[in-house]
Amino acid sequence: MSQVPAATKAMRVLKFLASQPDPVPLERVMRACELPRSTAYHLMTAMAEEGFVTHLADERRYGLGVAAFEVGSGYARQAPLQRLARRPLATLADRVGESAHLAVPHGRDVLYVIEERAPGRPPLITDVGVRLPAHLTASGRAILAELPAAQVRALYPGKDAFVARTGVGPTTPAALRTILVETRQRGYAVEDGEVSPGLASIAVPVLDHNGLPLAGLAVTYPVDGSADVAAIAAAVRATAQTLSRRVSGH
Incomplete structure (x- = not known):
């Protein structure tokens, strides 16, 4: 006993x-x-x-509640996920020619645990150890879109839960719900200038064996028209699916 x-x-x-x-x-x-x-x-x-x-x-x-969510995501912040993800992330960055990163949930934020910078690309704000509001980032939106609706309501009960960086992005639970619905319909999350002006990101969640999000895998690219957005989305999705299979054992 x-x-x-x-x-x-x-x-x-x-x-x-x-x-x-x-x-x-x-x-x-x-x-x-x-x-x-x-x-x-x-x-x-x-x-x-x-x-x-x-x-x-x-x-x-x-x-x-949020504390349970943070404890549950603690496993994702430890070495097993990072060891499994580092090589696929490097391969992804080489394939698309843009910087890739992996972020894990941390309450209303995401915490960046890996960044693979593509050659010739400028440094991003998403260095390892940086925390950013989940509702503004593609990685965070990819994670939130896979959470139960009640969990999202607990994380974002009202307007006070929202912060802004560049003056754009959702500021109410209803606006966030719309973005998450669009994310699920599209099959990947996006953000455009909501973290850094002139840069956009595409992200897909990494799922555990229960289909719950462990992390968001993303690629960031300039919005000057030089990036092949469709190819980036396909590559991000394929890499996230591969990593989900490795993490879950499926």
Whole structure:
């Protein structure tokens, strides 16, 4: 028997919520985790205060919070993903002649963990270790488009969650939802001048064995008309699919 029963119960709740496609009522949590109502209520309240659980009061349901998302994405920030991605990313940069990078989710930001700069291309803002708002970057949008809608609502509950860099980009949850719908329909994410004027990016998510996004793989190119956008999109998609297969074991 566990010597830390409260921790065991909290981990059971997190594992259960992570297995659900949408937020669930408290009664579902109670039954699945075999918790009395009072225990479940106090546990969910404490976990919500720490950011591991989100309480959707209007729906009377509970889902994973931002802290759980950050813990879950921690694996992607460690060496296994970076080791697997470095060679495909270098090959991608050589193939398209533009700089490529890999970013992992970090709350409302993305954290850049690999950059492969193409010869003759200028340095980008996306150096390793840089964090940028996910809703403005192609990598972030590729990741957000693969998250459950409830998770995106938890990350961006209102206008205060949005920041701007160049004066363009979504500033409301509705505007972000429109971009994510377009991203899913298109099959890849884009941004044009929302991070750096004169530069655009195309990104595709890297997915784990559950089909959830671990990272965004992107190529950045100048918007002067010299880039073959269709070829870049195809190459990014192919590389991301290859990396997803390697990461997931599929």
